[in-house]
Amino acid sequence: MRTFCVGDVHGCYDELKALLDSVAFDPNEDLLLATGDIIGRGPRPLETIRLFMSLGKHAVAVQGNHDLSLLRNYSIWRNLRDASSRDKFVAGLKSRELGIILAQDDREEIFTYLRSNPMCYSDPARRILLTHAGLSPEWTVSDALIRGAEVERVLRSDRFDWFMSNMFADKPDSWSKILKADARLRRTDKLLKKDTASKSATLELKRLIYSVNALTRMRFCREDLSLEFLCKDGPEAARSQGLYPWYEKCTGIAGDETVIFGHWAALQGQCPRKNIIALDTGCVWKGSLTMTNLDNLRIRHTVAAG
Ligand SMILES: [Mn+2]
Numbered sequence: 001m002r003t004f005c006v007g008d009v010h011g012c013y014d015e016l017k018a019l020l021d022s023v024a025f026d027p028n029e030d031l032l033l034a035t036g037d038i039i040g041r042g043p044r045p046l047e048t049i050r051l052f053m054s055l056g057k058h059a060v061a062v063q064g065n066h067d068l069s070l071l072r073n074y075s076i077w078r079n080l081r082d083a084s085s086r087d088k089f090v091a092g093l094k095s096r097e098l099g100i101i102l103a104q105d106d107r108e109e110i111f112t113y114l115r116s117n118p119m120c121y122s123d124p125a126r127r128i129l130l131t132h133a134g135l136s137p138e139w140t141v142s143d144a145l146i147r148g149a150e151v152e153r154v155l156r157s158d159r160f161d162w163f164m165s166n167m168f169a170d171k172p173d174s175w176s177k178i179l180k181a182d183a184r185l186r187r188t189d190k191l192l193k194k195d196t197a198s199k200s201a202t203l204e205l206k207r208l209i210y211s212v213n214a215l216t217r218m219r220f221c222r223e224d225l226s227l228e229f230l231c232k233d234g235p236e237a238a239r240s241q242g243l244y245p246w247y248e249k250c251t252g253i254a255g256d257e258t259v260i261f262g263h264w265a266a267l268q269g270q271c272p273r274k275n276i277i278a279l280d281t282g283c284v285w286k287g288s289l290t291m292t293n294l295d296n297l298r299i300r301h302t303v304a305a306g
Pocket of ligand 1: 132262
């Protein structure tokens with residue numbers, strides 16, 4: 001069995017097929033991992049999703065910000081009461097994915113599949129962690145797995161709609177502040193024996209928002225390691241604004257661990273840290289689609305955007 005990991009596919013189905021053909025991918029033997037954002041902007045989202053679904057246990061795509069954004073639109077759509085407001089909502093969307101999937105007979109199955117995709121994928125034998133945006137500069141690899149699992153449980157539960165309607169926020173941006181608030185709450189709880197259920201629910205939501213942002217949206221952080229989401233500049237231009245690529249400030253990766261991420265096409269698949277691998281080479285922006293082999297991360301297969 002070989003394990004491959006492909007960068008952000010963004011609905012570029014033809015390029016994905018060409019990459020898999022180039023390595024003679026065996027759907028019954030090999031494993032295909034993906035850095036997330038399997039859809040969004042690109043030409044063939046449905047075929048891409050169906051390809052991942054058809055591979056069953058032989059493919060795992062972690063959640064990207066575009067994948068979660070589709071799920072959020074789905075959540076809004078299904079909570080609208082009548083058919084005409086639902087139609088209006090779909091027609092008003094910039095992205096085509098929701099409309100395309102809703103037109104399928106097996107749409108429920110497709111959304112169930114998308115909701116079940118993990119936030120992180122870990123290969124414990126190879127000591128590899130895969131996420132869409134990378135590893136928070138305030139986290140270790142095991143923090144990411146614990147926090148990712150917390151988000152996954154909510155995505156798959158009947159609290160899905162609640163979470164979708166609260167998920168998109170830039171704050172909180174600091175993990176250490178969340179931990180301090182959590183410690184404070186525990187202390188008060190112990191001292192006063194008060195009912196702190198509502199406060200702890202607020203803290204849970206803060207953790208979930210931070211985790212989604214760290215795992216799927218992050219590019220830059222500030223000197224104090226808080227995350228920043230507005231900067232669209234490259235790593236060098238951002239430096240003059242006191243911003244650092246997250247991987248420069250990341251200290252949570254042990255010497256024998258490797259983190260693989262996508263999300264940042266401007267890096268063109270290059271990350272200066274030896275054990276942090278960038279795989280998004282901007283296929284949907286007329287760049288290329290890149291895939292690596294987990295047995296040898298120096299090997300890269302690429303297909304130029306068609
Ligand atoms: Mn992304």
